[in-house]
Amino acid sequence: MTPILMNSYLQLGFYIAVLIALAKPLGWYMARVYEGKPFGLDRVLGPFERLIYRLCGIKADEEMNWKLYALAMLLFNFAGLLIVYALQRWQDFLPLNPQGFGAVTPDSAFNTAISFASNTNWQGYGGETTMSYLTQMLGLAVQNFISAATGMATLIAFIRGLSRHTAQTIGNFWVDMVRTTLYILLPLAIVLALIQVSQGVVQNFDTYQNVSLLQSTVDANGNVITEQSLPMGPAASQIAIKQLGTNGGGFFNVNSAHPFENPTPLSNFFEMLAILLIGAALCYTFGKMVGDTRQGWAVLAAMTIIFIALLALCVISEQNGNPAFTKMGIDQKAGALHSGGNMEGKEVRFGIVNSALWATATTAASNGSVNSMHDSYTALGGLVPMWLMQLGEIIYGGVGSGLYGMLVFAIIAVFVAGLMVGRTPEYLGKKIEAYEMKMASLVILIPPVVVLGFTALAVVTEWGKATIYNPGIHGFSEVLYAFSSQGNNNGSAFAGLGANNPFYNLTGGLAMLFARYWLAIPTLAIAGSLAKKKHIPSGPGTLATHTLLFVTLLIGIVIIVGALTFIPALALGPIVEHLIQ
Amino acid sequence: MKTLIRPALLLLLVLTIITGIIYPLLVTGIAQIVFPERANGSLIVKDGKTIGSELIGQSFDDPKYFWGRLSATGPFAYNAAASSGSNYGPTNPALFTAVQSRIDALRASDSSNTMPIPVDLVTASGSGLDPHISPAAAYYQASRIARVRGLEESEIRALIEKHIEGRQLGFLGEPRVNVLKLNLALDNLVKQ
Numbered sequence: 072m073t074p075i076l077m078n079s080y081l082q083l084g085f086y087i088a089v090l091i092a093l094a095k096p097l098g099w100y101m102a103r104v105y106e107g108k109p110f111g112l113d114r115v116l117g118p119f120e121r122l123i124y125r126l127c128g129i130k131a132d133e134e135m136n137w138k139l140y141a142l143a144m145l146l147f148n149f150a151g152l153l154i155v156y157a158l159q160r161w162q163d164f165l166p167l168n169p170q171g172f173g174a175v176t177p178d179s180a181f182n183t184a185i186s187f188a189s190n191t192n193w194q195g196y197g198g199e200t201t202m203s204y205l206t207q208m209l210g211l212a213v214q215n216f217i218s219a220a221t222g223m224a225t226l227i228a229f230i231r232g233l234s235r236h237t238a239q240t241i242g243n244f245w246v247d248m249v250r251t252t253l254y255i256l257l258p259l260a261i262v263l264a265l266i267q268v269s270q271g272v273v274q275n276f277d278t279y280q281n282v283s284l285l286q287s288t289v290d291a292n293g294n295v296i297t298e299q300s301l302p303m304g305p306a307a308s309q310i311a312i313k314q315l316g317t318n319g320g321g322f323f324n325v326n327s328a329h330p331f332e333n334p335t336p337l338s339n340f341f342e343m344l345a346i347l348l349i350g351a352a353l354c355y356t357f358g359k360m361v362g363d364t365r366q367g368w369a370v371l372a373a374m375t376i377i378f379i380a381l382l383a384l385c386v387i388s389e390q391n392g393n394p395a396f397t398k399m400g401i402d403q404k405a406g407a408l409h410s411g412g413n414m415e416g417k418e419v420r421f422g423i424v425n426s427a428l429w430a431t432a433t434t435a436a437s438n439g440s441v442n443s444m445h446d447s448y449t450a451l452g453g454l455v456p457m458w459l460m461q462l463g464e465i466i467y468g469g470v471g472s473g474l475y476g477m478l479v480f481a482i483i484a485v486f487v488a489g490l491m492v493g494r495t496p497e498y499l500g501k502k503i504e505a506y507e508m509k510m511a512s513l514v515i516l517i518p519p520v521v522v523l524g525f526t527a528l529a530v531v532t533e534w535g536k537a538t539i540y541n542p543g544i545h546g547f548s549e550v551l552y553a554f555s556s557q558g559n560n561n562g563s564a565f566a567g568l569g570a571n572n573p574f575y576n577l578t579g580g581l582a583m584l585f586a587r588y589w590l591a592i593p594t595l596a597i598a599g600s601l602a603k604k605k606h607i608p609s610g611p612g613t614l615a616t617h618t619l620l621f622v623t624l625l626i627g628i629v630i631i632v633g634a635l636t637f638i639p640a641l642a643l644g645p646i647v648e649h650l651i652q
Numbered sequence: 653m654k655t656l657i658r659p660a661l662l663l664l665l666v667l668t669i670i671t672g673i674i675y676p677l678l679v680t681g682i683a684q685i686v687f688p689e690r691a692n693g694s695l696i697v698k699d700g701k702t703i704g705s706e707l708i709g710q711s712f713d714d715p716k717y718f719w720g721r722l723s724a725t726g727p728f729a730y731n732a733a734a735s736s737g738s739n740y741g742p743t744n745p746a747l748f749t750a751v752q753s754r755i756d757a758l759r760a761s762d763s764s765n766t767m768p769i770p771v772d773l774v775t776a777s778g779s780g781l782d783p784h785i786s787p788a789a790a791y792y793q794a795s796r797i798a799r800v801r802g803l804e805e806s807e808i809r810a811l812i813e814k815h816i817e818g819r820q821l822g823f824l825g826e827p828r829v830n831v832l833k834l835n836l837a838l839d840n841l842v843k844q
Binding site: 078081082085123126127128129139142143146147150151154197199200208209210212213215216217245248249252253257260261264265268269270271272273274275276277279280282283284285286288289290291292296299300301302303305307308309311312323324325328329330331334335336337339340392393395396399400401402403406407408409410411412413414415416417418419420421422425426441442443444446447448449450453540541542543544545546548549565566567648651652 | 656657658659660661662663664666667668670671672673675676678679680682683684686687690691692693694695701702703704705707708709710711712713714717721726727728729730731732733734735736737738739740741742743744745747748751752755768769770771772774775776777778779780781782783784785786787788789791819820821823824825826827828832835836839
């Protein structure tokens with residue numbers, strides 16, 4: 072093995088090892104937070120927490136049934152959405168707008184408001200040329216916290232549905248939101264933000280800095296340019312939470328490829344770790360809360376196995392490079408002095424390994440931040456992020472939403488196993504019956520309908536075709552990627568597609584809305600139904616759901632559903648592109 | 653329903669104040685005290701004048717300077733106020749045109765150089781602001797710089813070697829050279 076290859080394995084292995092090692096301590100901590108047991112920080116911030124409840128008129132000990140919980144969640148998210156919309160529309164009259172940006176157009180503001188409320192963070196706009204500091208802070212950064220907390224609250228309600236028996240309620244939405252924000256997201260975000268600043272991520276409220284260039288250059292119109300305008304702003308605080316909360320919306324246009332958003336390999340490591348950190352740890356939280364940590368490890372194992380397999384495909388495809396470049400006599404072979412591979416759209420400090428690792432992690436989770444341009448990936452390298460989104464954002468997935476999506480797949484897996492042996496399926500001591508299966512079917516059917524429906528609409532209308540950027544097959548991939556991303560609340564893009572226009576802003580906005588809330592509601596319905604049921608002790612005929620057998624079954628179900636639904640569409644895009652290149 | 657609206661609006665307000673105002677101000681406060689230079693853009697100041705940021709690349713196409721990555725920002729390359737990649741797909745003819753014109757420019761400015769061209773020197777970065785090139789891409793340009801500046805190639809290669817930044821902590825990221833810093837050092841070398 073060459074030293075270069077060994078270093079690649081070392082970087083990938085180190086990442087996965089740190090991620091798994093942190094799952095238990097962080098997962099344990101989060102379980103304490105949600106179970107209301109002491110965990111240290113509550114002694115410091117407890118009075119503050121209770122003050123919030125008093126100020127807001129929240130009765131912390133009053134629990135909600137699933138309908139009330141869902142209604143609270145929807146109301147809260149809708150109110151947040153309206154505020155983000157209003158901030159964008161009126162930012163030209165509001166303070167903290169040193170660059171004097173005008174109001175955002177109605178269709179773009181609509182898309183962006185849904186995008187941030189639904190934890191998608193699809194961005195049709197470029198941050199440094201569109202949004203005032205106030206909009207970024209009060210609108211977008213706040214939603215980064217709130218949408219992440221919403222996902223985690225919904226998951227915890229779902230877990231309560233599994234762990235409680237003969238119960239009418241699944242928790243108090245307000246309490247879950249406050250505790251998630253105060254005890255989990257804020258402390259992690261503060262630590263991560265400061266690490267990022269130490270590496271060079273900007274954090275200030277200055278106007279853009281003009282600096283004189285060493286060598287002057289000429290712009291497209293022939294004007295001589297002697298200065299460069301460096302963007303500034305409170306970037307680190309926003310970047311920390313966009314990574315941790317699987318939001319992904321960049322402060323700057325190119326997201327974490329921007330040197331002010333992600334300046335060094337170390338900042339890159341921590342940002343990448345933050346993408347999957349909470350999602351992986353929640354698996355342990357789940358196991359802890361249902362009283363059997365093996366259940367959590369089994370789900371985490373299934374996720375990690377799929378992740379590693381697709382990661383390998385992405386890294387190898389990108390490292391092999393673009394076959395056309397080789398014909399042009401370009402050196403793409405990795406060596407001690409350069410990383411080689413397909414470097415179009417990638418940064419030298421990250422090279423191939425850290426770019427492909429990020430692309431895989433950000434689409435396994437519904438994060439959607441990028442540190443390289445996915446549109447310029449090789450055909451198979453680009454297929455990986457696309458398919459990971461299409462699997463339903465359940466390989467770690469969005470914080471909270473990823474695990475509840477995966478647990479719905481676990482319910483389907485026990486159902487399929489039950490069909491094979493002719494027994495009523497059970498999961499964690501709860502009988503899975505017709506109502507749960509109907510709701511679970513909704514959860515797996517809605518995203519593909521949204522993704523494929525809107526993709527079809529876009530490629531048969533002039534509105535959809537007009538702003539495709541790359542010619543030929545790759546243009547189709549751009550559209551499929553866009554709706555796979557929005558229809559699963561990811562937010563990354565094949566960014567060549569011109570998406571900031573009424574057609575894509577509207578269809579994309581609807582896709583994000585459906586994907587988020589049409590999935591959260593049936594999930595909470597399952598929770599409500601399961602909470603009411605009696606707990607049945609497992610017998611000799613019960614399928615154990617912590618074994619290697621079950622992990623294999625779960626992986627099989629996820630892959631089969633994902634493959635059957637999307638292989639035809641993928642065949643028209645990246646697969647053909649790979650065959651003809 | 654009514655009982656939900658009041659806590660929804662009030663909680664939204666309280667969480668907005670905490671996460672939208674207190675949190676960024678707290679981070680800014682600490683950052684400005686502990687890492688002021690980093691928090692403000694890692695600026696390079698020379699003779700009292702700000703001449704760039706060590707994190708943001710600048711455009712170079714003069715043969716006497718090291719060239720950086722291709723940049724797809726508009727309306728001019730390395731426009732730091734409008735970061736952007738090329739977003740060319742792997743089979744887009746426009747990609748091959750852009751790559752070929754960089755190859756032609758490199759060959760034209762140094763026709764006797766027959767070394768293979770490292771891929772990062774002919775492709776556009778993701779941000780359009782990549783401050784780095786690979787050490788291979790810097791060494792590739794050594795012969796041209798030496799000829800144009802009338803210096804020994806060994807001197808240039810020694811300068812490059814001095815500017816190679818290794819992997820962070822010994823294994824993270826890729827070895828690289830900061831183009832702006834290297835060019836500033838190059839100008840200094842000539843002055844001495």
